[in-house]
Structures are given as C-alpha cells and as structure tokens.
Amino acid sequence: MKKGLIIGGILGVSVAIIILAISLDSELKSDSIEVEDTLDKEVIAETETPEIEEKIDDVEKINLENEYSPKPREWITSGPFQIDRSKYAIGEKIFLVIGGITGNEKGQIVFMRPLNDTHYSVYMTIPFDGMKKDVFNYYVEPQISKTREICSIDDLMGKWAVVFRGTDYPNLYFEITDEVVPGTNIEPVC
Structure with a gap:
C-alpha cells in the first residue's frame, strides 16, 4: 500500500x-x-x-x-618649404614640410591670417635654423580661439599667407573655405 x-x-x-x-x-x-x-x-x-x-x-x-572628404594633396613649394594643399576646410590640419635647409639658413615661418583684402595678422610663428635641424615637419590647425581674437569661422575663412622671414623665398598662399570638417567645434567664442 x-x-x-x-x-x-x-x-x-x-x-x-x-x-x-x-x-x-x-x-x-x-x-x-x-x-x-x-x-x-x-x-x-x-x-x-x-x-x-x-x-x-x-x-x-x-x-x-555635410559630407566631407579631404582634397588630394598638391604640394605647393617655395624653396625647401612645402604645404600640402591650396585649399583647406575649417578643422583641417595644414601639413608643412621643411626639407633641405642649408646650414646658413635661419629665420621664421610665419602663418598670416587675413583681416581683410589687404591686411594680415600673425597667427603663428615657427622658428627654423639649418645648423640645428635641416629637415622637419609641422602641423598647423587654425581654429577659433578667444586668446588669438579669432571669434568665429568668419575670422578663419579667406586667403592666408605663409611668409619665410630671414630668407628670399617667395610667400606661399592658401585658402580656408567655408567647408567644415565634421566634429569641428565652430561655436563663436567672443
């Protein structure tokens, strides 16, 4: 059971x-x-x-x-100095190549931003001395900056100049257009 x-x-x-x-x-x-x-x-x-x-x-x-694609490099040259394009979008880096400076060449590479059609303001100065270093590369990224009194993208756009102080090399010119690299901060600061 x-x-x-x-x-x-x-x-x-x-x-x-x-x-x-x-x-x-x-x-x-x-x-x-x-x-x-x-x-x-x-x-x-x-x-x-x-x-x-x-x-x-x-x-x-x-x-x-807003689709962005970098333009091909075209290498604009003045003596031993080269920049990689003639036009840049806001937020793009300008690639500067310095190659083959002689030992007696010494001076400054000056990036000049446009104030208007006839006047420029110094954006950045890069010293060089052929005795210390005859070859080097440098990146410059123009951007909005309160300390540099670049308040908006309007202050970046236009025809820039690269001047080679202390040499007889001709200036290089490039343009920053109104195109913007995605992710670039373009908020006015002033």
Whole structure:
C-alpha cells in the first residue's frame, strides 16, 4: 500500500509539472508573438506618415550637404618649404614640410591670417635654423580661439599667407573655405 501511494504521488506530481510546463510555454509563446506583432505595427505605422518621411528626407539631405572628404594633396613649394594643399576646410590640419635647409639658413615661418583684402595678422610663428635641424615637419590647425581674437569661422575663412622671414623665398598662399570638417567645434567664442 505504501508503494502504491508513493507511485501515485510521484505520478501526480509529474503530471502537474508537465501541465505547468506546457501552460507556461504556451503563455510565453503567445506573449512574444503579441509583442512582435505590436512592434511591427508601430514601425509600419510610423514610416507611413508623411511628416516622418519628410523629416527623414531632411536629415538625409543635411548629411549629404555635410559630407566631407579631404582634397588630394598638391604640394605647393617655395624653396625647401612645402604645404600640402591650396585649399583647406575649417578643422583641417595644414601639413608643412621643411626639407633641405642649408646650414646658413635661419629665420621664421610665419602663418598670416587675413583681416581683410589687404591686411594680415600673425597667427603663428615657427622658428627654423639649418645648423640645428635641416629637415622637419609641422602641423598647423587654425581654429577659433578667444586668446588669438579669432571669434568665429568668419575670422578663419579667406586667403592666408605663409611668409619665410630671414630668407628670399617667395610667400606661399592658401585658402580656408567655408567647408567644415565634421566634429569641428565652430561655436563663436567672443
């Protein structure tokens, strides 16, 4: 008799567990399907509204307008001095290569930013001395700066000059355009 009660109890518990497992499994499946159906309906409903389609088109248009790709290097030269382009976007670095300065050449490389059509202001001065170093590279990144009194991108744009003080080498000229490298901070500071 005891064996019959034990087997009956085990059998009853087993049946209860199987029924519970089946009911939980069917509940989970039905919930998942309902959630997925709800999500599908929401996505379909949102993409069909004209306002959302118009906003998506506007965002895509802005992305295309802001698409940036650096221009190819063209290496503008004055004696042993070279810059890599004639036009730069705001936020691009100007790559300056100095190669083959003779031992008696000593002076300054001066980057001059435009104030107007006829006047310039010193942006940066880089000394050089052929006795100490005859070859080197330098990066210059013109940017908005309160201390340099460059308040906005308007103060960066225009035709810049690179002057080689202490030499007879002709000046180099380049332009900073109104294009902006993505991620560049262009907020006015003054």
